[in-house]
Amino acid sequence: MPLYARALAALESQGRFVVSSKELGEAVAVSDAQIRKDLAYFGRFGKQGRGYDVQKLLDELRRILGLNRQWRMTLVGTGRLGRAILGYEGFSPQGFRIVHAFDSDVGMIGKDVGGLTVHSTEDIEKLLSEDPVDIGIVAVPAETAQNVIDRLVKCGIRAILNYTPVTAHVPDDVQMKRIDPVLSLQGMTYHLKAASGA
Amino acid sequence: MPLYARALAALESQGRFVVSSKELGEAVAVSDAQIRKDLAYFGRFGKQGRGYDVQKLLDELRRILGLNRQWRMTLVGTGRLGRAILGYEGFSPQGFRIVHAFDSDVGMIGKDVGGLTVHSTEDIEKLLSEDPVDIGIVAVPAETAQNVIDRLVKCGIRAILNYTPVTAHVPDDVQMKRIDPVLSLQGMTYHLKAASGA
DNA sequence: CCTTGTGAAGTTCTTCACAGCA
DNA sequence: TGCTGTGAAGAACTTCACAAGG
Numbered sequence: 104m105p106l107y108a109r110a111l112a113a114l115e116s117q118g119r120f121v122v123s124s125k126e127l128g129e130a131v132a133v134s135d136a137q138i139r140k141d142l143a144y145f146g147r148f149g150k151q152g153r154g155y156d157v158q159k160l161l162d163e164l165r166r167i168l169g170l171n172r173q174w175r176m177t178l179v180g181t182g183r184l185g186r187a188i189l190g191y192e193g194f195s196p197q198g199f200r201i202v203h204a205f206d207s208d209v210g211m212i213g214k215d216v217g218g219l220t221v222h223s224t225e226d227i228e229k230l231l232s233e234d235p236v237d238i239g240i241v242a243v244p245a246e247t248a249q250n251v252i253d254r255l256v257k258c259g260i261r262a263i264l265n266y267t268p269v270t271a272h273v274p275d276d277v278q279m280k281r282i283d284p285v286l287s288l289q290g291m292t293y294h295l296k297a298a299s300g301a
Numbered sequence: 302m303p304l305y306a307r308a309l310a311a312l313e314s315q316g317r318f319v320v321s322s323k324e325l326g327e328a329v330a331v332s333d334a335q336i337r338k339d340l341a342y343f344g345r346f347g348k349q350g351r352g353y354d355v356q357k358l359l360d361e362l363r364r365i366l367g368l369n370r371q372w373r374m375t376l377v378g379t380g381r382l383g384r385a386i387l388g389y390e391g392f393s394p395q396g397f398r399i400v401h402a403f404d405s406d407v408g409m410i411g412k413d414v415g416g417l418t419v420h421s422t423e424d425i426e427k428l429l430s431e432d433p434v435d436i437g438i439v440a441v442p443a444e445t446a447q448n449v450i451d452r453l454v455k456c457g458i459r460a461i462l463n464y465t466p467v468t469a470h471v472p473d474d475v476q477m478k479r480i481d482p483v484l485s486l487q488g489m490t491y492h493l494k495a496a497s498g499a
Numbered sequence: 500c501c502t503t504g505t506g507a508a509g510t511t512c513t514t515c516a517c518a519g520c521a
Numbered sequence: 522t523g524c525t526g527t528g529a530a531g532a533a534c535t536t537c538a539c540a541a542g543g
Contacts, residue, residue: 105487106468123502131468135502136536143504151503152543169494170487187385188482193466197483237493238486262489264482268391270304270329278492280485284386284462285395287478288436289303289368291460294476295435296367321524333524334514341526349525350521 104141105168106131111161123154173198177231177260179251180242181206181214181221184266188242189217201240203230207247224251231258242266252279302339303366304329309359321352371396375429375458377449378440379404379412379419382464386440387415399438401428405445422449429456440464450477 110130114122124138131138142148142155145167149155165171176194178185178201189201204216207224214221222230239255241248241263248267255263256277263279265271268286273279308328312320322336329336340346340353343365347353363369374392376383376399387399402414405422412419420428437453439446439461446465453461454475461477463469466484471477 104491105484108487109466109484110468125502132470134536136538137534139502139504140535147504149503150543151541152501154502167491168487169490174486174490174493183388183390184385187381190381191482192381193483194486197487199483199486238489262486262493264485264489268307270308272330278489280489282480282482282485284389284480285391285397286303286307287462287480288372288392288397288460289306289366289395291436291462291476291478292367292372293302293365295372295460323524332514334516335512337524337526338513345526347525348521349519350523352524 104164105170106133107138107141108161108164108168108170111157111164114157115161119157121154122157122160124149127155170198173200174238175236176201176238176240176264177203177205177227177236177255178240178242179205179224179227179255180244180266181208181211181216182242182244185242186216188240188266189219199238202234202236205230207243227251227254228258231255231260235259238262238264240264240266245269302362303368304331305336305339306359306362306366306368309355309362312355313359317355319352320355320358322347325353368396371398372436373434374399374436374438374462375401375403375425375434375453376438376440377403377422377425377453378442378464379406379409379414380440380442383440384414386438386464387417397436400432400434403428405441425449425452426456429453429458433457436460436462438462438464443467 107127110127124135128135128138146163148160148163176199178188181204189204194200201219204219204221205224205227206212206221211221212223239260241251243251245267248269249271252263252271252273256273261277263273263277265279265281268283271279305325308325322333326333326336344361346358346361374397376386379402387402392398399417402417402419403422403425404410404419409419410421437458439449441449443465446467447469450461450469450471454471459475461471461475463477463479466481469477
């Protein structure tokens with residue numbers, strides 16, 4: 104569904120006013136029937152014979168998905184990867200803002216990284232209780248990932264973006280998504296191998 | 302399946318010799334039945350009453366998934382994100398190596414980034430025909446993504462790791478995986494919103 | 500005539516549950 | 522006894538196809 108919202112935003116900036124399920128489906132590589140089913144789940148947004156009003160549907164989707172507000176995030180781990188995440192310009196235009204950074208390395212604590220002061224991981228609980236966030240981003244070494252995640256969950260965070268290569272365990276009411284390029288690559292090599300006959 | 306391989310590697314380094322589908326399932330957050338079904342699809346690797354031999358199963362999985370060899374990759378786009386990808390230390394231990402880097406910015410061409418000389422994107426076809434690779438990594442601005450991907454496909458690349466926020470179109474016999482942290486975040490906000498009642 | 504919204508049919512994926520073997 | 526491999530049952534998801542409305 105966030106994919107639909109993104110495609111609609113692109114259509115809107117192109118000046119399109121109406122779109123059919125077929126066109127939208129082509130843009131996001133999904134069948135037209137699938138588009139209609141997904142949208143119909145949340146309401147009746149379309150007009151028979153015409154399609155969907157781009158602007159109106161985009162507004163609806165943003166509201167439904169919670170994309171019409173700011174989300175505050177905390178980052179744990181300011182190593183090479185963590186600093187790249189802090190420097191990523193793609194978050195804020197979409198309403199995601201990193202508001203603190205933590206690291207366990209004494210050499211990093213107190214430093215300024217991308218406009219944020221790096222705090223000690225020991226202060227996670229203290230800072231998050233003073234200044235709560237919605238989402239936690241974890242970019243620590245694999246060994247400490249589960250521990251950090253447990254602590255974030257205990258602080259009330261219910262969504263985690265996990266950049267570490269570990270399958271961490273969280274309660275059912277906590278969501279976690281993993282960003283793992285190696286896993287993505289490994290998911291493709293099987294088919295590559297099969298196709299090349301190697 | 303690559304997840305199973307990773308969990309097995311961890312078990313192996315812990316000195317475990319045997320693992321049951323139940324234990325492996327807990328490690329990767331999958332049901333024991335699912336583990337058995339998945340593994341049985343490729344062969345009969347287990348022993349009733351005991352479980353799976355960690356070492357042997359890991360070898361089999363690596364062979365099946367094509368993880369027992371090196372994969373050569375090309376990177377297009379050496380902006381902030383592309384340079385972070387080049388600097389990522391997680392690829393090579395798993396057998397993935399970036400062997401060239403391209404950029405369209407004249408200011409970048411000829412520069413050395415992470416040990417690689419940056420080539421002009423105009424030379425993609427020439428370099429890839431001299432020195433073919435298995436996988437393409439795309440980290441260019443959204444506007445040029447589809448064009449770059451088309452060219453990589455034309456060069457015979459059949460697997461693409463797409464770091465851009467666009468749904469690009471590729472032939473059926475070409476695989477593409479997308480790394481898009483914002484999309485992952487947007488996939489969680491719906492449930493966050495629902496839970497908080499906002 | 501065009502396109503939605505939606506039951507029905509079809510397909511794929513997941514769990515159940517147990518025979519069979521170490 | 523313990524755990525695999527696997528048919529059968531069940532659940533979830535996808536496509537089909539069409540009535541109804543602009």
